[in-house]
Amino acid sequence: MASKKYVSFLSLSFLLASAASHAQLGGSYDVQDSSVIPSKRLPQHTEFMANNYPYPAKPRNQWEIGLxxxxxxxxxxxxNRTPIGGVALHxxxxxxxxxxxxxxxxxxxxxxxxFQPSTQWSKNPAWSKTGYAPGTPVFYNYKTNIYDLSLQGVVTLSNIRFHKSKSSFNVYAFAGLGGMIYNTKIDAKKGDGTTYATDFQNIYNKYAATADGFGYKNRKDIKKDLKDALDGKYETEAETDASQPKLFKKPFRFIANVGAGVQFKINKKxxxxxxxxxxxxKTDLLDGQQWQENGVATSVPGSTGAPAQTRDFDTYNFLSxxxxxxxxxxxxxxxWWLNPLDYAYNEVNKPRxxxxxxxVLDDADGDGVTDQFxxxxxxxxxxxxxxxxxSRDTDGDGVPDYKDKExxxxxxxxxxDADGIGKCPPPACCDSLMEIIKKGGIKGECGIGDLPSVTFKPKSITLSNDAKALLASAAQKIKDNPNCKIAVIGYCSSSKSxxxxxxxxxxxxxxxxxxxxGINADRFIFKYGETGGDCNTVDLRDGTNEEGPTTVPAPHPNLRRGR
Incomplete structure (x- = not known):
């Protein structure tokens, strides 16, 4: 009967466990969330957030209560007869x-x-003082109530997973120390106060004469007869050890316990x-009996051999x-539900x-463009x-700027030529005129040709390196043409700025x-705020036949750049 109940109990447990194992699990907590960090660990959290300490602070975690x-x-x-049951709160x-x-x-x-009778019960006061004649067979029985309190250390490793974020179950083992009190009684008398001596003797006589005796095959029948004979009142206090301390008028003993379990997650709560x-x-009296009979259990009625005290201790088990x-x-x-590796794996996969x-990208020639491009x-x-x-070639003459002298x-x-200098042949009709100009001949004529435009970055008045290179080239042409005046023209005037x-x-x-x-300032005509040009460009052109001032006061000095 007991074995069937155990099987049913375990079957139900695994059925529920299977259902729970399919529960959806939530994600891990955010290690950057300071609201779950206790105040005593906030300094570590601060150091971690500042990247001065590699380990996140341990979060505040919930308590668990269980029934x-x-x-x-x-x-x-x-x-042990069929278990009645137990409950625990933790x-x-x-x-x-x-x-x-x-x-x-x-x-x-x-x-x-x-289910086997005993005759050598003389040293057990629970039986010897209830009126049974020496040698009368009795059937030991008991009912025990136990209350215990313990503190246990629980170890679990199944939450540390290397190939999965979480698991829906948790295997754990535990061991602990504590104390217990117990109360054991036996059913030795009927309701009218008489003993079961006659009933026990009749049951003994009925089965002792069979071929199987008190063997395994007759156990069920014997138990049935005993169940019919006993009234189940358990009125007699079982034997106790007088040396044991008492608590609440019941024997008290220190205990040690060990165990294991499987926990299945239903949801976060x-x-x-x-x-x-x-x-x-450390007691042998949980079942009310600490004496071991000499000889077989089916001793002949009337035998009063001295029983020996057993050296083993009783234990109790709670399957729940x-x-x-x-x-x-x-x-x-x-x-124990969180994977301590979760933060590290997530950070490696998607750093936050x-x-x-x-x-660091390789740039072998140091020109600011990485080798791959x-x-x-x-x-x-x-x-x-x-x-x-x-290498940049501004004028497209095939000579890079770092070699080009023009x-x-x-x-x-x-x-x-190899220095980037070209040869500009004058028109056939003007050979003599050009010679006159070169010698300072006809006043007001200039053959300087095209001059460059200088481009500025938006809102900037600083000359870039490229712009300075253009001006250096233009300066040489200006120096070579001393009769030429140069107009320097800036654009845009829709606002004061x-x-x-x-x-x-x-x-x-x-x-x-x-x-x-080193060019004389008198050779320049200062023009700004003109129309028809790019606002970010300043043009240089032949201004020999133009009129204009060499210098002009700043129109709005309070708005000058770089003040």
Missing amino acids: QAGAFTISGDVR VRKALGYVFSLRGQLGFGTTKGLN FSFAVEDKLTIP VGLNMAIGNKAVEPL HMKLPKP DQEPNTPAGAPVDTHGV LNTPTQCQPV EQQLSWDRVNAVISYLVDKE
Whole structure:
């Protein structure tokens, strides 16, 4: 009967466990969330968030309370009858991802009955003082109630997973220490106060004469006869050890317990558990019997041989199912449900907090264009290049700027020599005129030709390196044509700021040619705020036949750039 109940109990447990194992699990907590960090660990959290400490602070995690119910049995000198049952209430708190502490209060009750008779019960006061004649066969029985309280250390490793974020179940083992009190009674008398001596003797006589005696085959029949004979009142106090301390007028013993269980997650708040716990108290009287008979159990009636005291101790077992609930605000789940590797794996897969070093890309020639995009990987140091890493050739004459001594050679003067200088043949009709001009002949004539335009970055008045190179080339042409005046023209005047910006840019070009290239300031005509041109461009052109001032006061000096 007991074995069938155990099978049914386990079947139900695994059925519920299978259903719970399909529960959906939530994600892990956010390690950057300071609301779940206790105040004493906030300094570590601050250091972690500043990337000064690699480990996140341990979060505040919830408590667990649980209620268990199941089969309660005693292993002793008297065979355990069908378990009546037990219940337990526990509180559990994680100290880490592997270890937690659990306080458990339990109650269990069970019954026992031997189907073999005993005759050497003389040293057991529960039987010897109830009126049984020496040598009369009795059938040991008991009913025991046990209350215990213990503190257990619980270890779990199944939450540490390397190939999966989480699991829907948790396997754990535990061991603990505590105390228990118990009360054991036997059914030795009928309701009218008389003993079962006659009933026991009749049952003994009925089966002792059979071929099987008190063997296995007759056990069921014997138990049936005993059940019919006993009234189940359990009125007689069982033997106790007078040396044992008392608590609440009941024997008290220290206990040690061990066990294991499987916990199945239903959701973030509830879980279901199947557990088995074995408890070892230092007593042999949980079943009310500590004496071992000399000889076989079917001793001849009338025998009064001296029984020996057993040296083993009784134990009791609690096989249970339970429902657990996590409680606590501003806290994560109990840590035995969280994978401590979760943060590291997620950070490696998709960094959110990790401080990544700046990428270093190879640039062998140091031109500012990385090798993977550089179409000219061996550009000389300092040579200006375009976005593809190719040496810049402003005038397209085939000579790169870093070699070109004439950056803006007109197309009609090309091809050029190795220094990038072209030869511009004058028109046949004007050979003599050009000679006169070169010698300072006809006043007012200028043959300087095209001059470059200087481009500025938006809102900037600073000359770029490219612009300075263009002006250096233009300066040489201006020096070679001393009869020429040069108009320097800036554009746009729709607002005061545009007018001042145009003035500043023209002033920057003239100042460079005067200060850096040594050209007389009187040779320039200062024009700004003109229309018909690009606002970010300053043009240089032959101004020999134009009129205009050499210098012009700033129109809006309070708006000058760089003040």
